[in-house]
Amino acid sequence: MNDSERIQIRALGRRVLRRFAAHKAGFALSLLTVVVSTGLGISGPLFLRVIVDEAVPQRDRELLMWMCLGMLAVGIAQSGFFYLQSRLTNSIGLGVVHGLRVDVYERVQSMPITFHAGRSGAEVQTRLASDIGGISDVITFTAQHALGAMTMVITIGTAMLILSWPVAVVAIGLTLGLVIMNQHYAERQRLLAVEAQEHTSEMMRLTGEHLSLPGVLMGRTLRCWDGQRDRFRASSSAIADLTIRERSMATSAESIIGVSFAAIPPVVYWMAGGGFTSLSIGTAIVLVVLQLQLAQPIQALLGLSTSVRRSLAHFDRIFEYIDLGPTAALPAPRNPHTGAQVPAVGITLREVSYRYPESGRSTLRGIDLEFPAGSTTIIVGPTGSGKSTLGYLVAGLLEPGAGTIRVSGGDEKPSETVLLVPQEPGIFNASFRDNLLLARPGATEAELREVLSRLALDDLVSSFPEGLDTSVGERGYQLSGGERQRLGLARALLSDAPVVVLDEVTSALDWATARTVQAALEELRGNRTTVVISHRLSGVKDTDRVVVLAEGLVAENGTHGELRTTPGRYSDLLRMRDEDLSEAGTTP
Ligand SMILES: Nc1ncnc2c1ncn2[C@@H]1O[C@H](COP(=O)(O)OP(=O)(O)OP(=O)(O)O)[C@@H](O)[C@H]1O
Missing domain, CATH: 1.20.1560.10 (ABC transporter type 1, transmembrane domain)
Known part of the structure; x- marks a missing residue:
């Protein structure tokens, strides 16, 4: 030693x-x-x-x-x-x-x-x-x-x-x-054990990646499953070899x-x-x-x-x-019996900048934005312009590197006020009911059914013999992408968060379903403050606010009514959308 x-x-x-x-x-x-x-x-x-x-x-x-x-x-x-x-x-x-x-x-x-x-x-x-x-x-x-x-x-x-x-x-x-x-x-023996442990970690990582649904799909569609299998085999064989050597060593000593x-x-x-x-x-x-x-x-x-x-x-x-650190402050746990009254609060960003720890450049720079209580804001911009990052910051999931993010009309922090619904919502290997109750533990059966019906999920749920108690499978993979997104939205409808950030939540929906969901979202809005990150730009009203991000900066900021008639990035986006839709024979 x-x-x-x-x-x-x-x-x-x-x-x-x-x-x-x-x-x-x-x-x-x-x-x-x-x-x-x-x-x-x-x-x-x-x-x-x-x-x-x-x-x-x-x-x-x-x-x-x-x-x-x-x-x-x-x-x-x-x-x-x-x-x-x-x-x-x-x-x-x-x-x-x-x-x-x-x-x-x-x-x-x-x-x-x-x-x-x-x-x-x-x-x-x-x-x-x-x-x-x-x-x-x-x-x-x-x-x-x-x-x-x-x-x-x-x-x-x-x-x-x-x-x-x-x-x-x-x-x-x-x-x-x-x-x-x-x-x-x-x-x-110790050196052999350390080496075997490294291979065990690698084998578990490979198993997690290859034998999950995305891994299996990738293996079959890219036809690289034999390569996956070879890597697993090599890892497993190295563990067996090292363990044999380690045990022989122990047996010799004994x-x-x-x-x-x-x-x-x-x-x-x-x-x-x-x-x-x-x-x-x-x-x-x-x-x-x-x-x-x-x-x-x-x-x-x-x-x-x-x-x-x-x-x-x-x-x-x-x-x-x-010893990992520093940790993020977790929001106070939600009171299970709230859910009816949603207070009107807004969010204000002042000179907010953010750079990811591993990144060499700032993703967002000097962002000044106001999301007034009860307003709806659509965030648009090219891919990689920082829309999701802005959503994470507003929801208090990332701390700004510079500047401040404040909740107006309440003492709470953004992380206790804002609910973020991501494009791929976290659906757990549990029943529809348990997945929904995460948003409002005290919700009644009637409330759950009403929310499902608003998001056109009621027929799907009733088609299973066990209804609301049907398990949705690992990460909700028994559901389609659009169904998973709607289940995520159903949680937002049930939650009592006064501010909701919806990150591309209708990207997996067809236009008809998107319209149904849009109507449900109208109801979700109520006096909530809603921030919608969207490429689709459907159902936008003249009074809705629009923020166009480009390369981490606010390029345009105004109402839909103002920006759609002003030449610029937003009107270009609307024109491109309309051209795409008329080619596809659909209307927004
Ligand atoms: N965890 C991370 N670490 C380092 N860089 C990141 C991380 N997450 C995102 N980025 C980078 O930050 C930039 C903005 O990413 P973001 O996801 O906010 O863009 P976006 O506008 O939402 O894009 P999209 O429309 O494609 O979803 C991108 O260049 C991305 O590569």
């Missing part, structure tokens, strides 16, 4: 121990049971010695009976302590593991949106499942096993020294040799340790026979039994150092997430 590893293990040890602080009393009790049951463990052979050396040769029945009863009582007491110890160890250790898991989840959940944009869900899953799984045993059993094993080594070593120091010296010398040899194997321990009984018997020092038969048997008992804690201690070192890579990956 090198210096940096030692420092790393110490620092990790301190962090992990702090997590046991909440379970101090239980932890101390569990360690006490370990010491007591270990102490009891070595008294068995001492009873045996009296039986062999005194009770049997002297035919002393009473002594024999007491010694046998003593052995039995020790066995029963040991089992009781073992049960208690195992209950305590598991509940404390798994409590600490649970705490780590929740910390990772909470930290990732509160990271800024930009963190999630640059990461696959599979990566977070790997940390929660594979890495936490990898440290679970180390956290649960290390302290107890280490203490138990050390107590056994000390007590057995002392007993052997008292019984016969030459045999004890041989056993201790052998132990030191084994420790040195084991270090060598453990280091090689075999050498086993052979070394097997050599001791003949030595003891040779000594007992007068080869070096003469021992009674009982002492010789007890020494052999104790030596066999010594093998187990020594192997446990050697195994512990290996598993602690192997778990370092897992610990690193877990604490890397727990």
Whole structure:
């Protein structure tokens, strides 16, 4: 073990121990049971010695009976302590593991949106499942096993020294040799484990990407499924290969340790026979039994150092997430029983600029905009001009790099006032009902049905035998893109957010459905402030406000009535839309 590893293990040890602080009393009790049951463990052979050396040769029945009863009582007491110890160890250790898991989840959940944009869900899953799984045993059993094993080594070593120091010296010398040899194997095992863990993460990432619906579709339509399969195969085969090498390494170490321990009984018997020092038969048997008992804690201690070192890579990956920062302030949870009264509030942006952390240039620059309470604003502009980024900023999902975003008419923050409906709404693998209730947990059956009917989803829902309780499948993939978008809009209709940002929410709808949805959106507006990011430009009214973004700047800003008759970007957009529609024989 090198210096940096030692420092790393110490620092990790301190962090992990702090997590046991909440379970101090239980932890101390569990360690006490370990010491007591270990102490009891070595008294068995001492009873045996009296039986062999005194009770049997002297035919002393009473002594024999007491010694046998003593052995039995020790066995029963040991089992009781073992049960208690195992209950305590598991509940404390798994409590600490649970705490780590929740910390990772909470930290990732509160990271800024930009963190999630640059990461696959599979990566977070790997940390929660594979890495936490990898440290679970180390956290649960290390302290107890280490203490138990050390107590056994000390007590057995002392007993052997008292019984016969030459045999004890041989056993201790052998132990030191084994420790040195084991270090060598453990280091090689650790390197193989780190490599295997990297391949496991890669394999889980590939599985998440390739075996999700988009991945399967890509594999089939681009006909690259064989390449996908090859990459998976290579990753899986590397894991198998590394694991075989790692296990062979462990088995070699165990075999050498086993052979070394097997050599001791003949030595003891040779000594007992007068080869070096003469021992009674009982002492010789007890020494052999104790030596066999010594093998187990020594192997446990050697195994512990290996598993602690192997778990370092897992610990690193877990604490890397727990130490992530800075986090975004999460909005206060919604009151489940509101939903009827929507207050009128507006949003004001002053000199707002934003640059993504990984980007070399600002996506938005010096944006001055007013979204008055109850108004409807359409945001248009070429692709990549910053429309969605503006939507994220208004919804408080991104913090502006410069400038301010304020809610007028209320003390709340944008993140507590604004609901963003993205183009691909987050539909969960749950029923229609559960997906809708996320927006208003207290909504009645009648309210849910009314919303579905307004968005022309009622026929779809009724076509399933289980109606509202039908599961919509992983990410809503049992629904069409347009149905998913309408389900997202249904949530917006149910929510009590006074400001709603709709980001391309009708892009997957045909014109006829888009009109139905448009009518529902008219009702959604009410006295809500609505910001609509749209390429489609359907159903825009003269009084609606229009903001044209170009290269991160506000290029035009006025009402639809004003801008449509003024030569400029917006009137050009309307002209292009009308030409497209007349070619397709449709009217906006
Ligand atoms: N997470 C991110 N990290 C770095 N750059 C990003 C990120 N998200 C978006 N961008 C960049 O910011 C710019 C604006 O993106 P945005 O999605 O806001 O544009 P948009 O106008 O909504 O485009 P579209 O009409 O295609 O949806 C683009 O150049 C995009 O590449």
